[in-house]
Amino acid sequence: MSVDLKPGFSQTGNLTAGNRLQSIDIVSVQSTEDRANALTSGHRACQGCGEALGARMAIDKVMELSRNKVHVVNATGCLEVFTTPFPETSWNVPWLHSLFGNAPAVATGVQAALKAKGMQDVTVIAQGGDGSTVDIGFGCLSGMFERNDDVLYICYDNEAYMNTGVQRSGATPPTARTATTPLSGPHPGNNFGQGKNVPKIAMAHGIGYVATATIANVRDLEAKVTKAMSMKGARYLHIHVPCPLGWGSLPKDTIKLARLAVESGLYPLFEGEHGVITGVTKIRKKVPVDEYLKLQRRFTHLFKKGADAQDLAGVQAIADAHIKYYGLLDDGDK
């Protein structure tokens, strides 16, 4: 009789954060008792904040790999505001904030200072929201890439300027309602522009490592941090972090939304080195974009009577294009 036990088949496999049937060195750091909790309790993020979670997941992994020798530079935005209302802090890690648009440049400076002091073993992280990354800090970021400064930049993408009341950013998806893309005209919400795909733009700089990650898949996220940490020079990690307040979703649905963004194809998970895509995380159970959109009030107009079907079709077309471009489905599923 055949014994074709799938290697590692263990009830939930790698789908859960931990797994008592797997060896401790393949489960996520997040699932272990000795994770660093770089971002500790008592912060003022909303209930169900994806950004707070994404930051803890990423920085804890960096802490583990660098044996706690980390310096973080944070752009202005929710992550900065909800963690550090003076004089308190939620950070269990050296942390610096300067301005909304200059985090990459400040991080370059910190890195240069550490180098001057002979402290090259300290990992420098720069991080910010999508607004600071794709819009106001973009010039500094591009410069950091172009100079190949030894900094890992992490963008927490919640698809708008959340801290100041949900204004549109270059990462806001088409049709989404924000304070500055109201429901008016024949095509309410954000327009169908080209968008500003910073992971792809980072790839175009030819830097060592670029990856997209999600809080819905902590093992994938940690693997990408590990890969980034194995390299020197400029590296870029883009993490999708649902925002209950800005998206009009239920706090409990934060992980679910992050997962549906991936499974619908709207948020492709990939990684690339030196300008070339080297891997994609396949869609496991494909869903139509509706399943993702319907859980968010910023998209409810798409499903109201009188909505232009073209708008919803346009969002689905984006997902379909991602699936094709990145090859997100297993061959059999096409």
Place this chain on the structure above:
Amino acid sequence: MAFTLPYAITLEVGSSLKNKTGDWRTERPIYLDRLPPCNIECPAGENIQAWLGLSQEGKYQEAWEEILHNNPLPAVHGRVCYHPCEDGCNRKQMENPVSIHAIERFLGDQALKNKWSISKAADTGKSVLVVGAGPGGISAAYHLCKMGHKVTVVDSKPAVGGMLRYGIPSYRLPRDVLDSEVAHIEKMGVTFKFNTRIDNLAASIKEGGYDAAFLAIGAHIGRSIDIPNDGSVTIIEAVKFLSDMETETKKPELGKKVAVYGGGNTAIDCVRTAVRLGADDVNLIYRRDRKNMPAHDFEVVEALEENVKLNELRTIKEMKGGKITLDVMELNAEGWPESTGKTEVIEADTVIYALGQLVDASLFNDCTGIDVEKDGVTNVNDQFMTGMQGVFAGGDMIPSARTVTTAVGHGKKAARYINAYLKGETYTPAEKHETASFDKLNTWYYEDEDMREQPVLDLKKRTTTFNEVLGDLDEANAQYEARRCMSCGNCFECDNCYTVCPDNAIIKLGRGNRFQINYDYCKGCGMCVEECPCGSMLMEPEEL
């Protein structure tokens, strides 16, 4: 406070840990154990999820011991139980159910191979008479003995098992499995007395000085029916036929053309036995259609594979000249068969009647207060006690489903009431937890994995020998199959709650100790509950 806080600042320099965000909460997450549907469906009340969980980790002996809390016969049940647990299994709604019975059999066989045993409590000085060494009697005897009572099991047959031996054929339950599984119960201290029929129960209890009695005498009188027969066709009664198979001295003589009349499990066992005894032509005759047969469809399939011919919607009209005339039936609006007036003739030299069984309640001759129905079925109260003080009953003889597992469940429950009765206490079963229904699960987190099937004996051997038809899962496959269990309603420490909490409000207590919620910081977002795969968390409104 020497330090003066600047404008608009409420806290001193320091960590945000001072900021107890738990007071934002309007709902609170809690952990709970829900009752998995497999457990609900198991007539023996096995905590299946628990022993599958131990099996997943390779802790087979602990898994076996967990089964033994409720059922002393896993090797037997892994073979003959109709596994209603699998009908309830939530995994059925994904691909197919966990093959619970196959893993139970694996564990039972491990115990036999490794001679695992169970120890019992200190002597209580009380003694109990058990009448009937079938599954009901064995189960009660095991539990009572384990509780420290002195137990004597008496049976009129020459060997242990009741219908396990004198009904169920050996190609489904090899006798060495039955014997060795009962051996550990005997070793524990239960006394068995065979070839001893109880005719006057009250006298026997008095004579033996027993403090209580448990009866599981089964239903062994075959129901008969009057059909014209010119004597050219031999009529045999099913239960007697199967029982005679066990008594080597008088192996039943069958003709070459055998018809079995009935549609239950017993009928199926008769046709399949007839095939193995060398009959050329075996017909199963049932008055309703296949869909309405009391036998399980998988049993019908097995019989058909072995070349049995199914004559559904037929009754026997008469038997004459080595032929039987069948009345062709149709179902009326209520689903009952009515004659169409048409007939058919098939050849047969032997007809086996498998039309159900009655209870032989004659042992109550000298008893008072016992409420026996006309077919011998005996009524008991909700504590399994008959109308006579200290006399309890279970299994086929009381009104309920007639299965091995039901009898074992009765034996277990009755033992608990008998124990209380002997100690002058009252026993109240623990309240059942709410159901871990499919909608409580987040099935995203389970890998899609199909059921591993047991190997099946090749057809040639199946039709010519009494070798066991279904084979074992080997360890790798048993382990695989156990790992398909989703642990419905019971935390299996996947660490999801701990990982997804944006407020670090979940404390991991370490392997085996699960988790705890730190309500100082829990904002009540509900992510942990939503991402718990197995439904062992719940949001509760906060008292405001």
